[in-house]
Amino acid sequence: MELFPNLSKDNFEVTSDCDGRYNCIAWAAGTNGSWWWPFPIPLPGSTWPAGVPRTATVESFRLAFASLGYQECEDGEPCENAEKIAIFADAAGTPTHAAYMPAGGRWKSKLGTAWDIEHDAAEDVGGSSYGETRLFMQRGDPLQRDPGVH
Amino acid sequence: MSFTHYFNPRPEALDVPDVLDYGIRDKMMFAQSMTPADSHFAVVGPDWPKGMLAAKDAFIETTLGLAIEPSSWEWAGEPAPTTRTDVGVAHRFVELFDSWTKRTMLTSSLTELIYDIDFQRIIALGPQAIPHLLSHLPQRPVPIFYAMNLLVDEPPVNETATADEAIAAWQQWGRDRGLLG
Numbered sequence: 390m391e392l393f394p395n396l397s398k399d400n401f402e403v404t405s406d407c408d409g410r411y412n413c414i415a416w417a418a419g420t421n422g423s424w425w426w427p428f429p430i431p432l433p434g435s436t437w438p439a440g441v442p443r444t445a446t447v448e449s450f451r452l453a454f455a456s457l458g459y460q461e462c463e464d465g466e467p468c469e470n471a472e473k474i475a476i477f478a479d480a481a482g483t484p485t486h487a488a489y490m491p492a493g494g495r496w497k498s499k500l501g502t503a504w505d506i507e508h509d510a511a512e513d514v515g516g517s518s519y520g521e522t523r524l525f526m527q528r529g530d531p532l533q534r535d536p537g538v539h
Numbered sequence: 540m541s542f543t544h545y546f547n548p549r550p551e552a553l554d555v556p557d558v559l560d561y562g563i564r565d566k567m568m569f570a571q572s573m574t575p576a577d578s579h580f581a582v583v584g585p586d587w588p589k590g591m592l593a594a595k596d597a598f599i600e601t602t603l604g605l606a607i608e609p610s611s612w613e614w615a616g617e618p619a620p621t622t623r624t625d626v627g628v629a630h631r632f633v634e635l636f637d638s639w640t641k642r643t644m645l646t647s648s649l650t651e652l653i654y655d656i657d658f659q660r661i662i663a664l665g666p667q668a669i670p671h672l673l674s675h676l677p678q679r680p681v682p683i684f685y686a687m688n689l690l691v692d693e694p695p696v697n698e699t700a701t702a703d704e705a706i707a708a709w710q711q712w713g714r715d716r717g718l719l720g
Contacts, residue, residue, distance in 0.1 A: 392645065409677070409678050409679040409680060409681075410677075410680055410681075410702040410703070411702075412647040412649075413647045414647055422701055422702060422703065423701060423702055424649060424681045424702070426647065426648060426649035426650070428649040428650060428653070430698075431698035431699075432649075432681055432684050432685055432688075432698055433680075433681070433684045433696050433697070433698055433699075433700040433701075433702070433704070433705035434680050434681045434684055434700065434701060434702030434705050434706075435649060435681050435698075445648065445650060483648075484648075485647065485648070486647060487647075499647075500644075500645050501643065501644050501645040501646045501647055502640075502643075502644060502646075502678075502679055503644050503645060518645050519645075
């Protein structure tokens with residue numbers, strides 16, 4: 390089974406070494422210094438926005454990114470004035486992945502504990518690993534991102 | 540937290556190395572038989588609800604191929620003796636860590652990482668896994684913090700520490716105890 394049936398050598402490139410300190414959710418949220426996940430108990434090195442339910446649902450993830458100023462939008466098309474994120478979920482509706490696109494830029498994904506990649510369309514990382522895009526969000530006023538994140 | 544509740548199989552069950560040699564203990568027994576939320580609250584203690592004990596037995600029977608009776612679970616107050624050498628533990632750790640890493644490399648879910656069966660087996664190695672966990676900290680720090688919090692009574696960091704802060708604190712903790720070169 391192909392993990393990423395939509396990726397080919399022509400539509401993505403690896404942009405970092407493996408780093409297990411952060412995951413895709415953290416990276417989409419603008420940090421490479423912690424692991425974002427709604428685990429039931431707080432752990433060192435992990436983060437989840439205060440007040441957002443620690444449940445692995447698309448709604449919790451929507452609230453997490455809303456706490457950063459993101460609002461729902463229709464699609465993952467590039468936008469010159471707004472950065473976007475895409476939330477992926479499996480068939481059961483459990484979030485699996487988040488991708489980020491800077492204003493006017495290209496989609497970026499951190500693959501688990503592995504590499505960062507850039508890809509042409511959000512859906513390029515869909516498939517058996519991450520399921521499908523379930524939610525797009527955007528914000529027009531980019532906040533400060535950690536140095537080296539993007 | 541200390542290991543105060545352990546698997547004490549009857550002699551006829553001891554020919555299965557996974558159980559005796561690797562010191563499989565409480566914390567691995569529910570990874571596949573309970574939900575993550577359930578298992579989180581079922582980590583340790585002598586006061587296991589009967590359902591959890593049954594789940595442990597079911598897990599052993601179905602996953603490890605052992606037939607045991609619930610009565611073989613005993614409270615003893617001391618860690619289980621292990622017969623495996625340090626070299627054997629190191630080999631087993633690498634085997635489990637590699638398997639866990641390969642299967643979960645693309646996973647962002649901390650829940651999936653922590654409740655993965657091979658990571659639960661690593662935790663079940665008990666205190667002998669500590670030096671190996673410390674040496675692998677930079678690769679997958681957050682799940683290892685979880686494991687260390689279970690294996691050590693007084694962790695040197697709290698949950699507000701960043702990954703880098705916690706890695707440094709645990710490495711210093713290990714060096715202070717001669718567990719990390």
